[in-house]
Amino acid sequence: MIDRIIEACARNRAITLILTAVAVVAGVWAMKNIPLDAIPDLSDTQVIIYSKWDRSPDIIEDQVTYPIVTALLGAPKVQAVRGFSDFGYSYVYVIFEDGTDLYWARSRTLEYLSKILPRLPQGVQTELGPDATSVGWVFQYALVDKSGQNDLAQLKTFQDWYLKYYLQSVPGVAEVATVGGFARQYQVNVDPNALLAYGVTLD
Structure with a gap:
């Protein structure tokens, strides 16, 4: 079979050259126009529900994680x-069937989540994770002050109030998550005698 193909190409040189040129042009066009992923996304369609509540893991499991999980079991296309549950945090991963649109899955999750939110304990902060896949973490950086003039609290303040928003404005960036550092705190020392003298209460 291969011998016949080689023989046919040798006899029809003009046609062979034309077909080769067409194949080269088609290949160059495909490289420039067909979108390709450097890392193909083979992960499942999933939506992450994140809840924060300053309680122990067993209390969060019973009063936050379990109600959310049971409410989402009946959602359509949920696999x-x-x-x-961890100390102060609750994570619920809702995995949908293959081929499910991510934004459709997020809207269905919000719909079912809205039914359970009023029944959660007061003070629970619940939100959806970013609209990104598990292979979306593409870059990691660290703020380091080699001069020693800024401490960890100042670096975290710069990250949370300036650099984070600059990076979020870049097209294609879904979320910029901050890890580490010290959060700046402001403490007010109250003089009980002065409060009593002026008739002011802490309320």
Whole structure:
């Protein structure tokens, strides 16, 4: 079979050259126009529900994680629901069937989540994770002050109030997550005698 192809190409040189040129042009066009992923996204369609509440893991499991998991089990196209409870945090991963649109999945999750939010304890802060996949973490950086003039609290303040918003304005960036550093705190020392003298209460 291969011998016949080589023989046919040798006899029809003009046609062979024309077909080769067409193949080269088509290949160059495909490289410039067909979108390609450097890392193909083979992950499942999932939506992450993040809740914050300053309680122990067992209380969060019973009063936050379990109600959210049971409420989302009946959502359409849901393949699995996994909940994890930690000290002060709750993570619920809602995994949908293959081929499910991510934004459709997020809207269905919000719809079912709205039914359970009024029944959660007061003070629980619940929100959806970013609209990104598990392979979306593409860059990691660290703020280091080699001069020693800024401490960790100042670096975290610069990250949270300036650099974070600059990076979020870049097209294609879904979220900029901050890890580490010290949060700046402001403490007010109250003089009980002065409060009593002026008739002022802490309320």
